[in-house]
Structures are given as C-alpha cells and as structure tokens.
Amino acid sequence: MFNNLSDKLDKAFHVLKGHGKITEVNVAETLKEVRRALLDADVNFKIAKEFTKRVKEKAIGQDVLTTLNPGQLMVKLVKDELTELMGGETVGINLGGSPTVILMSGLQGSGKTTFSGKLANYLKTKKTKQVLLVGCDVYRPAAINQLQVVGEQIGVEVYAEVGNNNPVEISQNAIKYAKANGKNVVIIDTAGRLAVDDEMMTEISNIHKAIEPQETLFVVDSMTGQDAVNTAKAFNDILNFDGVILTKLDGDTRGGAALSIKSVVNKPIKFIGTGEKMEAIDVFHPDRMAERILGMGDVISLVERAQEQYDEEEARKIQKKIAKNQFGFDDFLKQIQQIKKMGNMKDLVGMIPGAGKAMKDVDIDDDAFKGIEAIIHSMTPSERSTPSTINSSRKKRIAKGSGTSIQEVNQLMKQFNQMSKMMKMMQGGGGRKMMEMMKGMGR
Missing domain, CATH: 1.20.120.140 (SRP54, nucleotide-binding domain)
Structure with missing residues (x-):
C-alpha cells in the first residue's frame, strides 16, 4: 500500500x-x-x-x-x-433511519458489487444489523447473480425482481420488503457506469430522489489515480454523495486518489477495501493512513484486528492444555486460523512500524501458512494431539502426504517445540502472546 x-x-x-x-x-x-x-x-x-x-x-x-x-x-x-x-478526522457511516438506506454508486469495474457485500458483512458482524442487499443493476449480464453469490457467501438476503427493468421501482419495493421483514439496513447496488453519460446519471439521480437514502456512497478504484478524482467530482455534482469508498488499495496503487479526492469533492473517505476476502474492509482513518505512508506502521489497527479475533474462552482452554503439556497441533491450527482472519499477511506486516520498509522487496504470500497447514493436515489425529509420537518414519510419511520435504517437517517440529517451551514459561500470557509468536512463525 x-x-x-x-x-x-x-x-x-x-x-x-x-x-x-x-x-x-x-x-x-x-x-x-x-x-x-x-x-x-x-x-x-x-x-x-x-x-x-x-x-x-x-x-x-x-x-x-x-x-x-x-x-x-x-x-x-x-x-x-x-x-x-485526507480529511483530518475519521467519519463514520450514518445508520439513522428505519431502515437505514445506503445507495452505492460508481463506475463499472470499480468493485461496487463486491464492496456492497463487504459493507453488508461489516454491518452484520460489527454492528449486528439485519441487512438486505438489493440488486438494481438491470443492465449487466449476471449482475444480480453475482450479488446473490456474494449474499450467500456472507449469509445476507438479496432482494431482486427478475424481469423488472425499472431500478427506481425495484429499490422502492425493496425498502417496503425490508420494513415488512425486520431488516434495518438496505444496501442498494446500482448499475456501474461505463462513462459519465447523461442517461445513466439521470437514472441514478432518479433513484436517489425516490428513496432519499441516509447514505450515498461513491465507490472508486484507487488504482485509477487522477481519473478517479475527476469521476468523483462528476458524480458529486449530480448526487451530492456523503462519502467515498476506496477499493483495491492492496494493489500496486500510486495513492493519488486517496490523497486528492477529499480536497476536490470535500467529502470524507469512509471505508477502504484491502483485499478480495469479504472481511477485507477497514474504516478509513486519515491519521493512521498518513503514518503508514510515512513508514510508521499502524499499530492501533493491528491491535484492533487482534482483539476482534481474540477468544477469551479459547485462550483459557489453551492455558489449561499448556499447563498439562497437552498443547498439540490441532490447537496450533486454531491459532493460525485466528491470525488469517485478521487479514492478508502483507497488509498486517505493513502495520508494523519499520517492517514495511524492511520487507519491501519480500513477496509475502497471502497463503503464508499454507505449507504449515498442509503438514499438520497430513498428520493423524493422534499425531496432532501427541506430537512427541512423531518419529523419523512418520515424518517421511507426513512430508510425502503434504508435498513438502523432511527438512520442512523437521523445521516445523523444531519451531513448535520451542514455542511450546516458551508458552510454558510465560503461563500468564494467554492467547495474545501466543498470537504474537504465531505471527513470527508466519514471517
């Protein structure tokens, strides 16, 4: 980034x-x-x-x-x-209204449909909202189907009207449906524009007037640079939108959109997309982003992500296992899953002060734990629960089954044993300290 x-x-x-x-x-x-x-x-x-x-x-x-x-x-x-x-202060999303209506706008290919799903997932999991996704793209083939796939992936209902080509009518009917079915947030995914043409801009303006949304968000691909800023101005002149969403910030972006867009349209950046997964959405904090640009990292966001994944009950169970020397590879695997939920590894490393600069030429795969997981999954249940039983012949079988070398299996066993000893020494640390050690192993 x-x-x-x-x-x-x-x-x-x-x-x-x-x-x-x-x-x-x-x-x-x-x-x-x-x-x-x-x-x-x-x-x-x-x-x-x-x-x-x-x-x-x-x-x-x-x-x-x-x-x-x-x-x-x-x-x-x-x-x-x-x-x-970049705006000075963090500006949150307006969740007023009954239901809250959020209108998504932007050019075709900006990642609007995917981000509608990410925002729905964010509001469902972080704000405990009952969300309804609405498919109003009546032009692009398979647009509704794409939204339905996204909705199924995150467990959010999708409202669509097959055969109805009037997006104003669809959006109005969807809001009525939401009220009747206990949905308190409605996210309307409109058709992406190939260019800022009068007909399409009039259509989204008509939707906007008809439904009077609490939030109108402009989704922009940050990799388009200055063009994104010009497009944002054109949309703002028509819609007077409330905030900007920057997608694809995990790509090889030059950053011009993030740095310029607030000055041009005088509207806050509210969210950013940082990856392909549905969880890859962050509230935009101008001060934290400035620190990341200057190589200072973003420790606050890193801690917040760790806290979100920290399971106190699970940590207590692990502490008991450590005390009884019963910590095994199944427990180890659970910790890996927790770290993976925090986001892609490259993004996490970039949050550590100085790490982004030190590892700028290192290609950090999003599947950094893939080899470790393959080795563990090639073990039998008894081997995972009692690692001390893994001898030379078992290591050969595990290496063959996981598509790795015996050296890699030995390396994992060595690291696991060292980590187990250290955890035993720092008994009071619990799950947080172990997650720190796991991050080190990922590197």
Missing part, C-alpha cells in the same frame, strides 16, 4: 540529515522532492503545490526540539499535513 510514495518520501527526508536547524534552503530542497513524490503518485499538481507550501510555512525557522533531528521534525509536519489532506 503506497510503497512507491513511501520510498520517495523517505529519500526526500534524507536531505535534512545532519542539519541542526531547518532553514529555507534545506527545506526548499526537501519539499521539492516531496512535491515530486506526490506528483509521481498521481496527485493533482495544484494540490501538491499547495501541500508543500503549507509545510514550508510551518517549517521555516522552527528550532529542532531536543529529542528530534530536522528530518524527524519534517516527517511530523508532513504527517500532519497528509492527515489534513
């Missing part, structure tokens, strides 16, 4: 290394590189110019604090400005 921008900003700050005071000369040189980095990230020229001007005004003549060097002070100033550029 924003790797290229992060690298270039890091190089820009090296200009100030060794200076005892921030002066107009060394600031100008640094900010020239910062502006270049922003432009390379597809940020609008005017926005990049104004950004560096504000940083310069704050930086000139500032004495370096005793605990900081000029580079660190400049990083703080840039971090504060990046935060403001």
Whole structure:
C-alpha cells in the first residue's frame, strides 16, 4: 500500500540529515522532492503545490526540539499535513433511519458489487444489523447473480425482481420488503457506469430522489489515480454523495486518489477495501493512513484486528492444555486460523512500524501458512494431539502426504517445540502472546 510514495518520501527526508536547524534552503530542497513524490503518485499538481507550501510555512525557522533531528521534525509536519489532506478526522457511516438506506454508486469495474457485500458483512458482524442487499443493476449480464453469490457467501438476503427493468421501482419495493421483514439496513447496488453519460446519471439521480437514502456512497478504484478524482467530482455534482469508498488499495496503487479526492469533492473517505476476502474492509482513518505512508506502521489497527479475533474462552482452554503439556497441533491450527482472519499477511506486516520498509522487496504470500497447514493436515489425529509420537518414519510419511520435504517437517517440529517451551514459561500470557509468536512463525 503506497510503497512507491513511501520510498520517495523517505529519500526526500534524507536531505535534512545532519542539519541542526531547518532553514529555507534545506527545506526548499526537501519539499521539492516531496512535491515530486506526490506528483509521481498521481496527485493533482495544484494540490501538491499547495501541500508543500503549507509545510514550508510551518517549517521555516522552527528550532529542532531536543529529542528530534530536522528530518524527524519534517516527517511530523508532513504527517500532519497528509492527515489534513485526507480529511483530518475519521467519519463514520450514518445508520439513522428505519431502515437505514445506503445507495452505492460508481463506475463499472470499480468493485461496487463486491464492496456492497463487504459493507453488508461489516454491518452484520460489527454492528449486528439485519441487512438486505438489493440488486438494481438491470443492465449487466449476471449482475444480480453475482450479488446473490456474494449474499450467500456472507449469509445476507438479496432482494431482486427478475424481469423488472425499472431500478427506481425495484429499490422502492425493496425498502417496503425490508420494513415488512425486520431488516434495518438496505444496501442498494446500482448499475456501474461505463462513462459519465447523461442517461445513466439521470437514472441514478432518479433513484436517489425516490428513496432519499441516509447514505450515498461513491465507490472508486484507487488504482485509477487522477481519473478517479475527476469521476468523483462528476458524480458529486449530480448526487451530492456523503462519502467515498476506496477499493483495491492492496494493489500496486500510486495513492493519488486517496490523497486528492477529499480536497476536490470535500467529502470524507469512509471505508477502504484491502483485499478480495469479504472481511477485507477497514474504516478509513486519515491519521493512521498518513503514518503508514510515512513508514510508521499502524499499530492501533493491528491491535484492533487482534482483539476482534481474540477468544477469551479459547485462550483459557489453551492455558489449561499448556499447563498439562497437552498443547498439540490441532490447537496450533486454531491459532493460525485466528491470525488469517485478521487479514492478508502483507497488509498486517505493513502495520508494523519499520517492517514495511524492511520487507519491501519480500513477496509475502497471502497463503503464508499454507505449507504449515498442509503438514499438520497430513498428520493423524493422534499425531496432532501427541506430537512427541512423531518419529523419523512418520515424518517421511507426513512430508510425502503434504508435498513438502523432511527438512520442512523437521523445521516445523523444531519451531513448535520451542514455542511450546516458551508458552510454558510465560503461563500468564494467554492467547495474545501466543498470537504474537504465531505471527513470527508466519514471517
């Protein structure tokens, strides 16, 4: 996420290394590189110019604090400005109304249908809402079927009217259905536009007027850069939407959309999509995103994800097993599943301060635990519950069954034994400490 921008900003700050005071000369040189980095990230020229001007005004003549060097002070100033550029504050979703009606808009291919499912899953699991997904894309072949597949995957009902080509009527009927069937959130997935054409924009405007949604969200593919910002402006002129959704932030995005869109349309970014899984949705926090761009990580979000997956009852059971030397590979497998639910490994590593930079050239597979899981699944139930019974001949069979080498099986056994000993030593730590150790094994 924003790797290229992060690298270039890091190089820009090296200009100030060794200076005892921030002066107009060394600031100008640094900010020239910062502006270049922003432009390379597809940020609008005017926005990049104004950004560096504000940083310069704050930086000139500032004495370096005793605990900081000029580079660190400049990083703080840039971090504060990046935060403001992306909205300053976290803006949540409006869940008022009975039911809450959320209208999704955006260009075709922006990931709107998939994100409708992610948002439904988020509201169902995090906010305990009864959600109804509504298929109003009456043009794209198999659009309704795609939404139904998504709905089935997350356990959310999908409302559709086969043969009805009037999206205004469908959306109005869906809201009536939601009221009659105890649904308190309605998410309406509209047809994606191939371009900002008058006919399609009039249609979504008519839907908007007819249903008066509590939230109108504009979904944009962050990989489209400055084009995304221009499209957002065109949609906002018609719909006056309430917030922006940035999808595909896990891709090789340059970041221009995330950095520019708030300044252009003056609407907050509310959510981001960070992967293909239905759980890959995050509330957008401008300050945390600024820290990630500058290589500071995002420890708060990492802790929040860990807390979401932390099972206190399961942790107690594991503590008892550790005390009795009964911790086995089945328990180990459960911990792997917990970590996998936290998100893709590359995203998690990026949240650790300094780790993103240190591992920028390392390809972290989303299936980082795949080999470990294959080895464990090739063991018999008795071997998983009593690892000490696994001898040389059993290791050969396990390696063959999992498609791995004996060396890999030995390595896993060694790590597992070391981890078991350490957990025994830190008995009071429970599940949280073990998850930290599991992350280390994933790396």
